[in-house]
Amino acid sequence: MESGFYGSSIKCKLEESGIPNTHAIMERVVRWFESRSIFVIAYGTGCGAIEMPPTFTSRYDAERMGVVGVATPRQADLMILSGYLAYKTLRRVIRTYEQMQKPKYIISLGSCPINGGMYWDSYNTIKKLDDYIPIDVAVTGCMPRPEAIIEGFVLLQERIKNGEKAGWEKYDKNLKFYKENQRRVLGDHTDPSYETDWYNLGGGDI
Amino acid sequence: MDLAAKLKKLSLTLEQKNNYLYKVVVKSEQLESLLLSFINEFDYITLDSINCRDDLEDGVFTITYCLQNRNRDHIVMIQTSIERENATLPTMHILWPQAEIMEREMHEMFGVNFPGHPSLIDFALEYWNDIPPMRRDFDTLEYVNKMNPFRGQRDDALDAKEEMKKRREAKKAAKLKAEQEAAAKEAQKVKTNTSEEVQR
C-alpha cells in the first residue's frame, strides 16, 4: 500500500498524537475493512457461471461476508473467472481486468484454467491461465460447489488481512512478460493497454 | 405411403429408418428443385438444420438438409455430395431465413461457398488465419502444441504405467504367497489328523 493511502490529514493527526507505529496500525485497520467488503464484477465467462446464482442468493448467502455484485469494472475489486477461456473472451477479460482500480484480485474456478481441463485438445481455449493474467486463488472442482466458492472467498479474505503479496503487484512488476504471452497467443490484434495507471507503467508504450 | 410413389416418378428411392424418419439421396444438380417440391407438394415446410460431414477418403462433403412437415411428426433427410475443392452450394436464405446463420457457420467451419449470401462473416472464430477447422486434415493436437504450452508435472510426479505394472505384480505375488500359505496349512492339518488317528 502506498504511504498516502489513507489521507494525509488523518496521518498528520495520528503522528501528532504520539501513539507509536501509527502507520502499521492504520494499515492493519484498512486491510481489515477491505477484507470485509469485496465487490464482484458481474461477468459469467464460462461453465462455472451456473453455480454463481446459488452462491449469491438466499441459500448459500455470500452477502453475509460482504461479497456483493456490481455492474462495472470501475467499482469492482474481484473478478471470478468461472472455467475455461476462449481466445475471444481472453481479449475482453484482459481489457476488463486492466480497467479495474487497484487493489484487485482474481479467483479462478475449475480445473480448466490450471491445465486445460477436459478441453485440453481444443483449438480455441487457453491451457494455462497463469501466463496471461495473475491468479490469486484457484478453487478446484467441475463445477465447484457453492460451499467451495465460499471457502475460496474466506481464503482470499485471510490473505488480504495478512497483507500478502497480491496478483496485481505481480502484474505491474512483470508487465512485459504478460504482454509478450498475450501478444503471442492473440496475434497482432491485441488491444493496447487499458491500465488505469498507464502513465507510470510506460505511458501507453506497451 | 404415396411419398415413396411420388419420389419414384423422379427416379429417387425413399429409405425409411424408423417410424418418423425418412432419407433421400440426390445429386447436387437436382437439389434445389427437390427442396422446392418438398415444400410445395409434400408440405415439409420447416428447415430444421443443415448438417455437413467431411468424407476425406472420397474427396467429398456430404450435406444433409433435415426438413420437418407441418404436423411436425415426420422428418426427411435430403442428402447430397459436393466436391471438396471449391465447394459451392446454392443459398437457401430466401426460402428460409434461418438458413442464413447455418450457412454462415458452414462457410467458416468447412470453407463451403454460397454465392449470393448477404453476410459471410465470422461466426464463432475471431481473426482465424488457418484452414477451416472442422476439415479432417486439420490436426488439433499439433495446433494446440504449437500455440499453447501445457503446465509441467509436479516435482514428485510418478509415471502412471510403471506404477500400475508394479501394483499388478505386487498383487500377483501376494496372491501366490497366500495360496502357498493356505496349502501349507492344509498339509499341516492333514498331518495332525492322520497323527491323531494313528494315536487312536
Added chain:
Amino acid sequence: MSDLKNTIKIFHGPQHPGITGNMSVELDLLGETIKRAQTHVGYLHRGFEKLIERRTVVQAFTIVCRICVPEPDPNEENFARAVENLTGLEISDKAKYIRTMVLEMQRLATMFLWMGGQAGSIGLGLIPQWSICDRDYMLDLFEELTGGRVYHMYAFPGGVRRDLPNGFIDKLSELLDYYEKRIAVYNDTFFDNAIFKKRAMGIGVVKADEVLKNAYIGQVMRGCGIKKDVRKDMPYLVYDRLDFEIPIQQEGDVYARALVRRDEMLQSIRILRQIIKQMPKEGEILQKIPKHRKFKLPANDTYVQTESARGAMSYYMAGDGSEKIRRMQVRGPSLIHAYTLLEKLLVNAQLADVAMIMNSLGICPPEIER
C-alpha cells in the same frame, strides 16, 4: 441506411448484468429506441464437434453434458438415443421410466432458473432469491441420484448407470407437494403482478403465420397458439403412456410465453406423479454392451429430437465402422432464436426491454456455438 444517420453504437456486451450468458448484441440507438441489432457469439466456442471426432463412445459421453450449461440432461438423452438408434440397442421399461423422470426433473429445475432471470431483468429482485433456492432442492435430489448437482453423466446408451436409492420416491413426492404450494405463491407475486403485466404485455410480439416456416420452436411457438410438442408428435421413451396436456396462449408476447411456462411446470408435476405410480419395481438397469474400444458404430447416420425446456433440440450422428464417432452435429433451440428472431424483434424496441426479451426467448449461448 438513412435511419442509421444519427445513431450511437453500443455493445450490450459480454460483461453485462442483463444478458443470459456470455454473448453480446451490437445495438444502434437513436435516443432510447433501437434501430438495428446484430448478435455476436463465439465467446464460448470450444470446438465440441472436433473434440468428439477424436473420442470413443464412452469418452464422448463424459463431455456431452457440457454442451448446454443450464440444462444438461436433454443432451445426454439425445446422445444415448442416437447411439441406440445406430446400433439397434433396446432398453428395458424400468430404464425408460427412470430416464423420463430425470428429464422432467430437469425441466422443473430449468423453469425455476428462467423465472429468476426473467424477474431479475425487470428489477423484481425478490423472485431470484426464492426461485433459485427452490431449484436447489431439486439439485439435492439429483445429487442423491446421480452424484452431481449440475452435470449428471447418468443416461448411457443402453439404460442408466445406477438404480434408484432407497427412499428416493418418497422424497420426490414430498418435493412435488412443496412445489405445488410454491407455484401458488409465485402466481400472486410474479404472474399476477401489475408491474410485470404492464411491462410485458405487447412487447416482443411474434406473429403466428411465420412461426412454422422459420422454425421458431418451444414456448415461442406455443405462445402464438400452435399446439405442437415433440413429446406428443414424435413420442420417445414412455411419453405415449402418460396423460398430459400442452398449454397454449394466443397473443405471442412476453407475458403469454411466461404463462405458457408456468402451465408447463404444473404439467411436469402431473407427469412426475404418474411416473411415481407407474414405475416398475424390477428391470435391467443397463444392457450389456461391448467394452470400451470394441464398441463399434456401424457406417450409418441418424437424426434424433428431444423436447428440452426451451424447444426441440436435435442431434445428427454418423458412424463409420470404427470405434470413434465420425460426426455429431448439434442444433440447439437457441440458434435460430438468437439470430433471426432477436434481430427482428429488437428493431424499434426500447433499450430497457432488451434483457426482458432475451430472457423470454430462452437464449442460452453455449449451445449456439458449442
